[in-house]
Amino acid sequence: MVSSPTVRDVAARAGVSRQTVSNVFNAPDRVDPRTMAKVLTAVEALGYRPNRSARSLKTRSAELIGYCVPSRPAGPLMDTFLHALCNAAEAVNRHVLLFTAGDGDMSAYQNLVAQQAVDAFVLSDAVDDDPRHRWLTERKIRYASFGRTWPAHGEQPAPWVDVDGAAAIHDIVTGLVSLGHQRIGFLGWWHGIGAMQDRLRGWRAACAEHRLPHGDPLVVRAIADTMADGRAAARRLLNLADPPTAMVAVSDVLALGVCQELAGRGLVPGKDVAVTGFDDTMLASVVEPGLTSVRQPVERIAEALVRSLVGGDGHHDVRVLLRGEIVSRASAPIPTPTARSVT
């Protein structure tokens, strides 16, 4: 067996000191680019490996967290969430390994685990009773979830971090009441997934608290999360004998459908009828009037997820419910103290 090359070998071949070789790996900012190139050429020629792979073998950690990038259409939060996830991972000397997987296909997860290419997974876009969660749990593979899966039986098995949708919608309704609204509609999705039910609960509770009507006629459901379906749902609310003066939508896309229906009737969002969305996507800020929405604190979500995976044992049982931030714009200029007003 040939012995492995050492720092001394690299230094000799590159014609530099051992300290310089060490600096290349440990304090690269101090190294001149040409010297760097010389050392790296020697490293390459000799096959010197001071590297992550060697460290991984020693520490039994890949130092990578796997994240499956959602296929099109991606969630509107994905780009900001990914950036936050990388930042959070880097803060504890980890990186994010990105991969793809077909819907319901766990073989990519399986292969990464078998190769020990990652130490754990972060999941997002959780669905009710998410089969990925069951699969990973059965195999005792470590993971944490952005979002709850609202399991029908018992508790969610692994760490999760989520935004309190009920509380955010409760705050929005309270803000609308402070603007004088007494009749507030709710636009949900037809499929009653957990996140939707959660937000609907917030609407019901807040309306009940303020002694406002919160019966079925004020709740309409869109078939899909599209502007056209949001518009159709808004039409049903506006055609009521006693239509609401404010509409709380479960997503920005539905809320924009509401704005479209208002425009078609010569009504102005925020003046004639208040409209709010959820997620504070790019759409909310580029339309006119701007759309009041709920921003998810992606940085804090990402930090809590990574901490649950990389922190000490005390963190593995994490359930974190974070408060969303109401971003108040012209479609519903909510003045509550929790709202951050933007132009």
Add this chain to the structure above:
Amino acid sequence: MVSSPTVRDVAARAGVSRQTVSNVFNAPDRVDPRTMAKVLTAVEALGYRPNRSARSLKTRSAELIGYCVPSRPAGPLMDTFLHALCNAAEAVNRHVLLFTAGDGDMSAYQNLVAQQAVDAFVLSDAVDDDPRHRWLTERKIRYASFGRTWPAHGEQPAPWVDVDGAAAIHDIVTGLVSLGHQRIGFLGWWHGIGAMQDRLRGWRAACAEHRLPHGDPLVVRAIADTMADGRAAARRLLNLADPPTAMVAVSDVLALGVCQELAGRGLVPGKDVAVTGFDDTMLASVVEPGLTSVRQPVERIAEALVRSLVGGDGHHDVRVLLRGEIVSRASAPIPTPTARSVT
């Protein structure tokens, strides 16, 4: 020195055959979940490493491609591009390692290279004479770029893949001419970055070819890529003594500003004035009327980038200029054969 555990040790501890252990790593689909859990528990307990780190040490390849996730605000293409990049990498048994870096800060690249945690980088969002390209080239680090950096002096040093903006805008102008337009405006950015100049060249060449006016009054420039600036630029075109009947914008966001200005004047995009954008972002498909735009072939871009890094030596000198796809919508129902019509 303690000898490393073998497949035999793992099989004995898990109470399964060596074939089963092998299946866990090579044909996981054949393994029952409970058996899988038993084997992985034994692997973990013994510290058995059949893994990527060991293979990396042997093959001298991390099997990872580094990609720096852009900070907010992310380019509108990012989510689809990342998915395509992962797919392309997985097709050649690589994965994408995601990381963050401050603007102009190369230390994250440096550290990944020093640890040999990645084999190469893919860059996106190239700017003119991109300093990242110079930094990586000086250090002989392998990379490929989505986008040209339009170097003022000499050729771009590494493989790049890009969309032919001049050709796409040329096609759009020709399509508008076929719809009867004889006076076509161009909305660019004030900062004359290469990609903008490229698209402007396409507009000028096509207008000249069709003997249409293409002088300065028909070219307006937005300060920033915002709807408000697009609207202001459109105002200047519409206030001309002889205003254009069609407006070609360098981005979807600017084009939506044009649509807003038209709506403010009681004009309908696609009926009274034709409007086109670029990039086919989410915005283009959700607004009404839908916005005609240019879709970048992200899958082919990603494949070409990965091939230039992982393919044989013949691929390292790649310069690939791909054709954008015109997605025709109601804002400018272009009937050219290259256009794919969507509702």
